[in-house]
Amino acid sequence: MTVGDPEGPKGRFRNKLREKDLIVTVELSPPKGTATEEILLHADLLREKVDAFNVTDNQRAIMRMSPLALSHLLKERGLEPILQLTCRDRNRLALQSELLSAYALGIENFCFMTGDHPLLGDHPTGKPVYDCDSVQLISLARGLERGEDFAGRKLSGVPSFVIGAVANPLAEPLEPQLIKLRKKVAAGIEFIQTQPIFDQEPLEKFLEMTSGLNVRFLIGITPLKSARMVEFMNHKILVKPIPMAVAERINKAKDPVREGITIAAELMAKIKSYVSGFHIMPIGLERELPELFEQAGI
Amino acid sequence: MIISQQKLLPDILQSLDGSDVVVIIGCGTCATQCHAGGEEEVQDMKRELEGVGKAVPLSFVLESVCTTQKTKKELTKKSTFIEEADAILVMSCGVGVQTVAELTEKPVFPALDTLFIGSLRRVGHYEELCALCGQCILEYTGGICAINQCSKGLLNGPCGGSKQGKCEIIDDRDCGWYLIYERLKQRGKLYLMEMIHQPQDFSKGQHPQKITLGREMLKKK
Ligand code: SF4
Ligand code: SF4
Numbered sequence: 001m002t003v004g005d006p007e008g009p010k011g012r013f014r015n016k017l018r019e020k021d022l023i024v025t026v027e028l029s030p031p032k033g034t035a036t037e038e039i040l041l042h043a044d045l046l047r048e049k050v051d052a053f054n055v056t057d058n059q060r061a062i063m064r065m066s067p068l069a070l071s072h073l074l075k076e077r078g079l080e081p082i083l084q085l086t087c088r089d090r091n092r093l094a095l096q097s098e099l100l101s102a103y104a105l106g107i108e109n110f111c112f113m114t115g116d117h118p119l120l121g122d123h124p125t126g127k128p129v130y131d132c133d134s135v136q137l138i139s140l141a142r143g144l145e146r147g148e149d150f151a152g153r154k155l156s157g158v159p160s161f162v163i164g165a166v167a168n169p170l171a172e173p174l175e176p177q178l179i180k181l182r183k184k185v186a187a188g189i190e191f192i193q194t195q196p197i198f199d200q201e202p203l204e205k206f207l208e209m210t211s212g213l214n215v216r217f218l219i220g221i222t223p224l225k226s227a228r229m230v231e232f233m234n235h236k237i238l239v240k241p242i243p244m245a246v247a248e249r250i251n252k253a254k255d256p257v258r259e260g261i262t263i264a265a266e267l268m269a270k271i272k273s274y275v276s277g278f279h280i281m282p283i284g285l286e287r288e289l290p291e292l293f294e295q296a297g298i
Numbered sequence: 299m300i301i302s303q304q305k306l307l308p309d310i311l312q313s314l315d316g317s318d319v320v321v322i323i324g325c326g327t328c329a330t331q332c333h334a335g336g337e338e339e340v341q342d343m344k345r346e347l348e349g350v351g352k353a354v355p356l357s358f359v360l361e362s363v364c365t366t367q368k369t370k371k372e373l374t375k376k377s378t379f380i381e382e383a384d385a386i387l388v389m390s391c392g393v394g395v396q397t398v399a400e401l402t403e404k405p406v407f408p409a410l411d412t413l414f415i416g417s418l419r420r421v422g423h424y425e426e427l428c429a430l431c432g433q434c435i436l437e438y439t440g441g442i443c444a445i446n447q448c449s450k451g452l453l454n455g456p457c458g459g460s461k462q463g464k465c466e467i468i469d470d471r472d473c474g475w476y477l478i479y480e481r482l483k484q485r486g487k488l489y490l491m492e493m494i495h496q497p498q499d500f501s502k503g504q505h506p507q508k509i510t511l512g513r514e515m516l517k518k519k
Contacts, residue, residue, distance in 0.1 A: 087450075092497060113458070114450060114452065114457040114458065114459075116459065116466065117449055117450060117459070117466060117467045119467045119468075120459075120466065120467065128450060130450040130451055130452065131497060131500070132497045133450075133452040133453055133454050133457075133497075134454075134457075135454040135455070135494055136453070136454065136494075136495075136496065136497045139494070139496075140497075150497075166458060167458075168458055171458070171460070172461065172462050173462075173463075173476075173479075175479070175483075176455060176456050176460070176475060176476065176479040176491070177455075177456060177458075177460075179455055179479075179488070179491050179492055180454060180455035180456060182492065183454050183455065183492065183494050186494060187494060195458070239461050239462070
């Protein structure tokens with residue numbers, strides 16, 4: 001592919017999004033340190049089924065290697081990254097230059113989010129930035145595609161991005177989040193990756209409420225692996241607790257990891273006919289994903 | 299108003315170590331409202347200082363210490379006392395302390411910590427309500443400040459961390475955007491929340507600031 005050439009051949013993720021095929025993305029976290037081998041190995045094992053890998057950006061405000069570096073390493077291996085970019089650590093200059101840098105390295109997919117507050121992470125004494133919010137960051141990126149930076153200055157060489165954002169079907173209350181989602185769509189996103197869901201019913205409600213939006217939803221899936229993880233997710237991550245029936249199955253299982261994969265696969269199999277795709281957040285279960293895909297019939 | 303709080307007495311005494319004669323100046327505006335530097339607090343401070351053996355030949359409350367010209371006049375009137383003092387203890391916000399420090403060569407010490415600008419909800423309860431951003435957007439947010447009430451100062455709605463109306467960073471803090479949403483909904487103005495707001499112009503919030511306002515200037519605008 002000719003980098004920077006808007007007419008050049010585009011990636012698998014972009015094509016599948018536009019052709020409305022079922023998409024599978026998997027989240028990878030850069031290392032805290034410099035050891036990338038294992039992460040890249042995991043990605044390699046998933047090459048066939050996975051269309052693109054989200055590379056997180058100091059996720060949960062925990063300092064790690066930059067997603068730009070890991071995205072580049074994936075790209076070098078012929079794998080497709082989706083670079084996650086938060087508004088927490090960079091002002092409008094740094095955000096724009098990050099987008100241009102990534103594009104120069106052949107990275108075209110991005111997922112934008114506000115980013116967890118530094119107080120929640122491992123550097124709580126750091127200064128939060130939030131110069132832009134997620135909606136503004138989308139506009140900023142779309143602006144670059146028109147050949148101008150935020151200040152209205154002309155660019156030499158114009159990028160072409162595939163831009164997505166995040167949403168939580170289980171948000172409580174949902175309406176203010178839906179307003180924000182509509183603004184993200186209006187600002188120019190093509191896909192949404194959702195927070196993990198654990199049952200069908202609230203998802204269906206959410207999809208119905210957002211059916212008028214011209215955007216593709218990749219549904220968040222996190223296989224549960226232990227009773228402790230259920231506890232942790234309920235307390236630290238999720239807005240609504242994991243359904244009792246699901247938690248019970250994990251608690252009672254002889255092999256909770258297998259059970260977690262089966263639960264996730266059952267859900268995926270049930271909903272795959274009416275969603276645009278899946279966004280898997282494996283949290284340490286990367287090696288089990290081939291089994292997940294097989295059980296889900298993907 | 300400017301919310302301030304008295305420093306701990308040992309800290310004040312430490313700063314006054316070696317100053318035997320102290321003049322105390324209180325402020326009749328915000329610091330009085332905050333019960334941090336009004337008549338009563340100035341009298342209490344005088345007693346405390348005398349209690350540790352210092353002399354307080356003069357203690358008084360100015361209407362508002364931050365009004366430079368008036369404060370200058372008052373300090374000139376009282377210059378004989380001030381000449382004799384080893385230090386001046388100012389019981390006002392940081393602006394008042396700086397105003398006095400500019401007008402005298404005597405060592406000037408702050409007795410209060412200046413916290414934020416906010417409102418007096420009821421006796422003893424103060425709440426920060428404005429972050430002095432320099433480009434007020436309250437008209438879009440139902441009169442609730444997104445810059446100040448949202449922990450991230452977001453302009454286009456809640457982040458994903460908003461849970462049951464609470465902010466992701468502290469469980470007992472209301473999510474500013476939840477409050478804005480509720481207010482706009484109540485008033486039938488949710489359409490304001492659907493508008494996309496561009497990033498703020500931080501060049502307007504540069505500090506320190508100086509402006510000149512007057513009839514002449516306003517006419518020109
Ligand atoms: S928008 Fe700015 S000026 Fe208006 S109340 Fe908030 S911080 Fe103050
Ligand atoms: S939870 Fe609400 S107040 Fe807290 S940062 Fe997010 S939007 Fe702002």
